[in-house]
Amino acid sequence: MSNNNNKEEGAAVPPAAKSSWGPFLKSIASFNGDLASLTAPPFILSSTSLTEYSGYWAEHPELFIAPAKEKDAAKRALLVLKWFLSTLKQQYSSRNEKLGSEKKPLNPFLGELFLGVWKDESGVIGETKLISEQVSHHPPVTAYAIINEKYGVKLEGYNGQKASFSKGTINVKQVGHAIYHLKEFDEHYLITLPSLHIEGIVYGSPYVELNKSTTITSSSGYVATIDYSGKGWISGKKNSFTATLTKEGGKDVLYTIDGQWNDKFTVKDGKSKSEVDSYNAKITKTTPLYIAPIEEQDPLESRRAWQKVQDAIGRGDLETTGAEKSKIENEQREMRKREKEEGREWERRYFSRVEEDPVFTKLAAKREITAEADKTSGIWVFDEEKYKKLLASPAPSEES
Numbered sequence: 024m025s026n027n028n029n030k031e032e033g034a035a036v037p038p039a040a041k042s043s044w045g046p047f048l049k050s051i052a053s054f055n056g057d058l059a060s061l062t063a064p065p066f067i068l069s070s071t072s073l074t075e076y077s078g079y080w081a082e083h084p085e086l087f088i089a090p091a092k093e094k095d096a097a098k099r100a101l102l103v104l105k106w107f108l109s110t111l112k113q114q115y116s117s118r119n120e121k122l123g124s125e126k127k128p129l130n131p132f133l134g135e136l137f138l139g140v141w142k143d144e145s146g147v148i149g150e151t152k153l154i155s156e157q158v159s160h161h162p163p164v165t166a167y168a169i170i171n172e173k174y175g176v177k178l179e180g181y182n183g184q185k186a187s188f189s190k191g192t193i194n195v196k197q198v199g200h201a202i203y204h205l206k207e208f209d210e211h212y213l214i215t216l217p218s219l220h221i222e223g224i225v226y227g228s229p230y231v232e233l234n235k236s237t238t239i240t241s242s243s244g245y246v247a248t249i250d251y252s253g254k255g256w257i258s259g260k261k262n263s264f265t266a267t268l269t270k271e272g273g274k275d276v277l278y279t280i281d282g283q284w285n286d287k288f289t290v291k292d293g294k295s296k297s298e299v300d301s302y303n304a305k306i307t308k309t310t311p312l313y314i315a316p317i318e319e320q321d322p323l324e325s326r327r328a329w330q331k332v333q334d335a336i337g338r339g340d341l342e343t344t345g346a347e348k349s350k351i352e353n354e355q356r357e358m359r360k361r362e363k364e365e366g367r368e369w370e371r372r373y374f375s376r377v378e379e380d381p382v383f384t385k386l387a388a389k390r391e392i393t394a395e396a397d398k399t400s401g402i403w404v405f406d407e408e409k410y411k412k413l414l415a416s417p418a419p420s421e422e423s
Contacts (some may be wrong), residue, residue, distance in 0.1 A: 048225065051188045067229065068344075069118070069126030070333040072325040074137040076128065077155035077167035079113040080178055080201070082309040084141045084151045084171065091174035091205055100245035101268055101278050101290070103203055103212050105302065107239060108249070108266065111284035112304040115219065115231040116262065125221060125229040129329055129348075131157035131165065132355045133369055137325045139312040149173030153312065154410075156373050159183070159400035160355070164199070166374040168405040175206025179405040181374075182216055183398060193221040193229075198398045202382060203239075213240045213386035217251060232261065233284070240386045244271045251284075262286065267293075271389070323372075373409055376401035 081087045086109050090102040118125060137155040151171040158166045158181065166181035180201030187194050197216035204211050217233045233251040240246050249266040266280040275293060282288025283304075290300035314320075320327040328351065335343035362369060380402050383394065396402050 051193065051224070053188070067126050067227075068336060069128045070329075070336040071118075071126075072129040072131050072135065072137065072329055073163070074131045074135050074155045074157055074165055074325050076114070077137065077165060077169075078139065078153050078312050079117070080110050080167070081141060081151055081153065081169045082113045082312070083109050083307065084143065084148050084310050087151060087169070087178075088148055088171050088174040088176050091171075091176050091207060096208075096243045097245060097268075097270070097277055099205070099208070099210070100212075100239075100241050100243065100247065103241070104239055104247040104249075104266060104268055104278075104280065105290065105300065107214060107247075108264075108280065108284055108288060109302060109304065109307070111217075111233070111262075112286075113309065115233060116285040125223075125231055129332065130163060131160075131325070132328070132351060133157055133160040133359070134323055134372070135325055135328060136321060136323045136372065138321075139314045141310045142313050143310075154373050154405075156371060158371050158374050158376075158403050160359075162398065162400060164399045164403070166371075166403045166405070168373065168410075177204045177206070177405075178202070179204075180214070181399060181403040185398065193224060195219050195221065198395050200383065200387075200392070200394075202386075208243070211242045211382050211386060213383060213390075213392070214238075215390075215392060217249075233264070238390055238392075240390050240392075242382075242386060245269070245277075246271060246390075264288070371406075372413070373406060374403050375406040375409070377404050378402070380404050 083106070086102075086106040089106065090099045093099045093102055135157040137153070139153045141151040141153070143149055143151075149171055150173075151169060153167070153169050155165060155167040158164050162183050164181055164183040167179065169178040170176070178201055180199060182197050182199035182201075185196045185198060196218050199216060201214040201216070202211055203214060215237045217237045218235045219231050219233050221229050222232055223229045232253040234253065236248060236250045238246060238248050245268060247266060247268045249264055252263045252265075253261055260283055262283045262285040264281065264284055267276045268278040268280075269276055277293045278290060278299070279293060280288055280290045285304055287301065287303045287305070289298055290302075291297060292299050314326065315324075317327050317330060322328065326333070331347040332344055332351070335341075335347060358369075380394075383402070387393070394402050
């Protein structure tokens with residue numbers, strides 16, 4: 024995390040990048056739009072594409088499938104909430120710990136793919152597959168599906184971001200949603216995405232803090248509400264939250280959870296206030312995602328497509344980074360130009376745009392949630408028919 028004892032502007036900025044930091048701060052002072060379009064100094068560029076971020080949903084496969092093994096509906100809803108909370112550190116804090124501060128990811132191109140699998144050597148959990156695809160470039164939108172066939176668990180969703188800058192902070196509203204599905208119980212859980220702000224920009228050591236609230240609405244009638252709070256001027260701890268699980272129409276709180284999403288949290292019974300479970304994000308190990316070797320990947324897969332850019336970033340070779348990045352971007356512009364001239368649209372490989380998603384519509388109505396399709400270039404769903412066809416006959420490699 025950033026060290027806010029560094030009161031001097033750009034305190035954490037490398038000496039070689041000091042000259043570019045002032046102009047960068049000025050450029051974002053009036054910024055309002057897609058984070059992906061923001062031009063950032065090289066030292067805060069990540070070599071990871073945004074399509075890879077979908078993998079943060081399931082780096083604990085044992086928690087991802089746990090609800091499928093629970094027969095009690097209320098406890099199932101609680102396990103879905105616990106799993107969701109366990110993903111927050113991975114999604115919003117893990118990069119900060121590995122890289123020293125939050126970095127700006129590579130902006131994916133339309134059609135970019137990130138495919139992988141979490142393997143369980145014991146065979147108890149089975150394989151959990153990840154499919155992530157960039158379904159829109161303007162605005163940037165990533166769609167994903169995470170599937171564990173052994174336990175009949177599937178998560179699908181899509182998201183984009185809208186950002187603005189105010190008083191040294193980048194404020195980000197995430198648009199889109201996720202739906203968690205349990206096949207055996209025919210249950211769906213609609214998950215809204217948290218708003219966030221990126222602190223520490225002025226000092227050159229950005230980190231993410233969540234704010235406002237999110238909900239998980241179940242077709243079985245349970246509702247979880249998570250309220251986020253960060254460290255204030257006087258009191259509070261970073262990455263804090265409180266969560267409650269209730270039954271629709273009921274007044275009683277069944278369970279409460281509170282703590283820090285990047286550290287520890289405690290689950291308590293709503294009536295007795297006694298502790299029934301706990302979680303420690305700092306000591307719970309993640310399961311590595313297996314990705315095919317570069318030479319076996321499709322040309323549209325992230326690490327193959329961005330390999331030269333990623334290698335250059337790793338070497339600190341800014342000239343090559345820019346040149347290779349521009350090459351990919353120019354190729355994409357040419358493809359979009361040809362498609363427009365030919366009157367056709369890029370065919371998404373795993374996802375489809377729909378006018379309405381009945382599952383979303385039904386659950387969203389309970390919480391007065393809207394899809395905001397205009398901000399995500401449509402409503403996106405995982406296309407089972409496309410997926411089955413690709414499993415039966417893998418699609419030929421396409422020009423990237």
